[in-house]
Amino acid sequence: MAPTLNVKQATGNQSSWNTLLPDFPKGPLSKYRKKASFNWKEMAMFLDGEDIIRLKNRIFSALESDPFFARHPGEELSREKYQELTFLRCKRLFEYDFLTQQEIMENPLKILNLVICIGMYDWSPCLQFFLHCGVFGGTILSASKRFANFVKKIYNMEIFGCFALTELSHGTNTKGIRTTATFDHNTQEFIINSPDFEAAKFWVGNMGKHATHAIVYAQLYTPDGQCQGLHSFIVQIRDTKTLLPMPGVMVGDIGKKIGQNGLDNGFAMFHNVRIPKENILNITGDVSPEGKYSSSFTDVKERFSAALGSLSTGRILITAVSATNLKLALSIAIRFSATRRQFGPTDEEEIPVIEYQTQQWRLLPYLAAAYALDYFSKSLFENFVEFYAGLLTKQKSQRQADLGREIHALSAASKPLSSWTAQQAAQECREACGGHGYLAMNRLGEIRNDNDPNCTYEGDNNVLLQQTSNYLMSWMNCIRNKVPFESPLGTINFLQDYHHIIGWKFKANSVDDCMDSSAPLAAYKWLVCYLLRESDLKLRKEKQSGHSDFEAKNNCQVYFCRSLAIAFVEQTVLQRYHDYTHDPNIPSTLQPVLKNLCALYGLWSLSKHLAVLYQGGYVSGEQAGRFIQNAILELCSRLKDDAVALVDVFAPPDFILNSPIGKASGELYKNMWAEILQGNKALSRPSWWAEFCINKPVTGRLSSRL
Ligand SMILES: CCCCCCCCCCCCCCCC(=O)SCCNC(=O)CCNC(=O)[C@H](O)C(C)(C)COP(=O)(O)OP(=O)(O)OC[C@H]1O[C@@H](n2cnc3c(N)ncnc32)[C@H](O)[C@@H]1OP(=O)(O)O
Numbered sequence: 001m002a003p004t005l006n007v008k009q010a011t012g013n014q015s016s017w018n019t020l021l022p023d024f025p026k027g028p029l030s031k032y033r034k035k036a037s038f039n040w041k042e043m044a045m046f047l048d049g050e051d052i053i054r055l056k057n058r059i060f061s062a063l064e065s066d067p068f069f070a071r072h073p074g075e076e077l078s079r080e081k082y083q084e085l086t087f088l089r090c091k092r093l094f095e096y097d098f099l100t101q102q103e104i105m106e107n108p109l110k111i112l113n114l115v116i117c118i119g120m121y122d123w124s125p126c127l128q129f130f131l132h133c134g135v136f137g138g139t140i141l142s143a144s145k146r147f148a149n150f151v152k153k154i155y156n157m158e159i160f161g162c163f164a165l166t167e168l169s170h171g172t173n174t175k176g177i178r179t180t181a182t183f184d185h186n187t188q189e190f191i192i193n194s195p196d197f198e199a200a201k202f203w204v205g206n207m208g209k210h211a212t213h214a215i216v217y218a219q220l221y222t223p224d225g226q227c228q229g230l231h232s233f234i235v236q237i238r239d240t241k242t243l244l245p246m247p248g249v250m251v252g253d254i255g256k257k258i259g260q261n262g263l264d265n266g267f268a269m270f271h272n273v274r275i276p277k278e279n280i281l282n283i284t285g286d287v288s289p290e291g292k293y294s295s296s297f298t299d300v301k302e303r304f305s306a307a308l309g310s311l312s313t314g315r316i317l318i319t320a321v322s323a324t325n326l327k328l329a330l331s332i333a334i335r336f337s338a339t340r341r342q343f344g345p346t347d348e349e350e351i352p353v354i355e356y357q358t359q360q361w362r363l364l365p366y367l368a369a370a371y372a373l374d375y376f377s378k379s380l381f382e383n384f385v386e387f388y389a390g391l392l393t394k395q396k397s398q399r400q401a402d403l404g405r406e407i408h409a410l411s412a413a414s415k416p417l418s419s420w421t422a423q424q425a426a427q428e429c430r431e432a433c434g435g436h437g438y439l440a441m442n443r444l445g446e447i448r449n450d451n452d453p454n455c456t457y458e459g460d461n462n463v464l465l466q467q468t469s470n471y472l473m474s475w476m477n478c479i480r481n482k483v484p485f486e487s488p489l490g491t492i493n494f495l496q497d498y499h500h501i502i503g504w505k506f507k508a509n510s511v512d513d514c515m516d517s518s519a520p521l522a523a524y525k526w527l528v529c530y531l532l533r534e535s536d537l538k539l540r541k542e543k544q545s546g547h548s549d550f551e552a553k554n555n556c557q558v559y560f561c562r563s564l565a566i567a568f569v570e571q572t573v574l575q576r577y578h579d580y581t582h583d584p585n586i587p588s589t590l591q592p593v594l595k596n597l598c599a600l601y602g603l604w605s606l607s608k609h610l611a612v613l614y615q616g617g618y619v620s621g622e623q624a625g626r627f628i629q630n631a632i633l634e635l636c637s638r639l640k641d642d643a644v645a646l647v648d649v650f651a652p653p654d655f656i657l658n659s660p661i662g663k664a665s666g667e668l669y670k671n672m673w674a675e676i677l678q679g680n681k682a683l684s685r686p687s688w689w690a691e692f693c694i695n696k697p698v699t700g701r702l703s704s705r706l
């Protein structure tokens, strides 16, 4: 499948690059910048294009000159203050209104870049804003024209929204949601109820303190007592003038989290809350004034899929959000590693820690992953735009349905891949910066903790992977019976060659043979076919041995279906990035480094599956594994001198990155020292000084006298 993002030519010339992308200050990083094999400005212009760079500059400079977004080094905000500040910042985002509808229509990638830019500053205001405009607003927008009035109120902040699916006792298992919406045809209203506190809506972003309206998922009951399944409803939870709860609603904040504490996550219980009939989001079904249920989906399963369709948007966005965290963490760790010196070949000369093979091997594969996942998330977003356009125009074609299934399968695995990669990278980057990585001011802890829920929300990673493996396994009948098949995005088309691919063997005879991404790509195609075969065999065996479908599926996850979903998505990411980096239109000045990144990403990801590659007989002998390992090390060493320039391409301005050890000047110690001394209490005597100086303990006073 050809990449969906077109290879763009770098626009403008050296002087326009300089206007849009000013030089970095001279300093300790200059040495590595000079060593780079390519011009970082050309790369940035090539990857993003002039229009997106202008947008990024506009957003970054607006935030930097706005007092509401000022950084206050050394200041420790209480959670309440942080929530207040987050809300004030969110309001400013309304005032900036960075993108017009027209701009978004012309280039939908701009909305993704807006999310990324604001998130790079701080995820709390970013998520608050987009949960309201994107998740709440987007779901309502795609439901039906009858919500036009609501939509207006959303975008001028007359109301503030949240998305309430999860309950205290059910999250991933959406079929287990227990909130009810019972239609009362006498009053033409739905009555919303939480059967008990375990069915309270829980974890809902924006609900804790300020949301006035919620999209509430509930089991719909018609007057005949029939449960029609999961549907969503707009429910007012607070008064828009007082922010006090509406009658029958108990709403509150769930408390401090591990990260994202500017965001108020909340709970809500409903006691006979009446909402107008029109407030059902009639995406999958509706109720007539007499209380008769109707749906354009005759199949209950299809109706359920459609009811949860909007979750794919979040999963795609989270793929990009996580790739952004990867970039932030790497910008800090690589700049640090190029300036931090420890040990050296002689006592006189200490070398930057990036010169160590271990440091390169720990960081550079993540750098390659950042480039590959960034590309993938944007291309998947573009696929989604096509799907969303179909949704808005109420397309009912087979292609639209197939596209929805494929995007669901891809996003259900790309979210896990990207969020886990970022999570592991954030920790590795933290350790790669030694003790300084642990200092909160350097931001790696915040990045790690704010990234963490990406592994859980919008569906737990491990459970979501099952959706992808289910999708892949669903093609097994066609494969067995050699019936031709294809998908709208073509991501499973290679499986038509399954019977041929399953016989492939690793062909490399030297390290050189592994240096292009085509080598890991071929291995991945075999791996997916092999894991598909093994998972299918295992499932059939489990069923033959008398296990129920539920048990059989459950017993096939570890080493089988779970690995299959991961291998498939890694293969897909690699395939797209391979096609992109090998496009003949890539400028010759940039292609070598991009190809190295692609090969490194492919080999490094593949190396985690080496045991299975041996187990299944794709590779054999000691040499094959060594070739792969040596190729990884060779690529790390080739990329080492490009690493600083590669993070310069995506690192946001210092103000946004907000990490003294990650600043573009590379003046590691000066920057840290300055910030430490700005801490408002760094040099002051503690308020409790007398506890030491005056109130001395009487040693042994509390020891047992028995
Ligand atoms: C533009 C600006 C935007 C702004 C963007 C903001 C920024 C981005 C940051 C976000 C910030 C997040 C803030 C947290 C917001 C929450 O966290 S909201 C709560 C999210 N909750 C979840 O995601 C719940 C996770 N669980 C589920 O989605 C589903 O129940 C499961 C696990 C996928 C399926 O469970 P199940 O009961 O086993 O159902 P299952 O039999 O597998 O499914 C039935 C059928 O439906 C299909 N299906 C299920 N889901 C789907 C779907 N989504 N699509 C299509 N088909 C589906 C299945 O594939 C299956 O089809 P077949 O295989 O039978 O053909």
Ligand SMILES: Cc1cc2nc3c(=O)[nH]c(=O)nc-3n(C[C@H](O)[C@H](O)[C@H](O)COP(=O)(O)OP(=O)(O)OC[C@H]3O[C@@H](n4cnc5c(N)ncnc54)[C@H](O)[C@@H]3O)c2cc1C
Pocket: 163, 164, 165, 166, 169, 170, 171, 172, 173, 202, 203, 204, 205, 257, 260, 265, 453, 456, 457, 458, 459, 460, 461, 462, 463
């Ligand atoms: C910061 C944050 C913000 C959130 N915001 C929102 C929001 O705005 N709106 C909203 O509705 N929700 C929100 N959520 C809730 C979120 O969507 C859920 O937490 C998520 O879907 C996971 O569900 P759960 O917590 O019930 O986990 P559980 O399903 O209870 O999972 C617990 C463990 O069991 C495992 N497990 C569960 N089922 C299976 C299975 N079938 N096979 C194997 N293992 C299984 C999981 O892998 C996991 O490790 C938020 C959560 C967080 C952390």
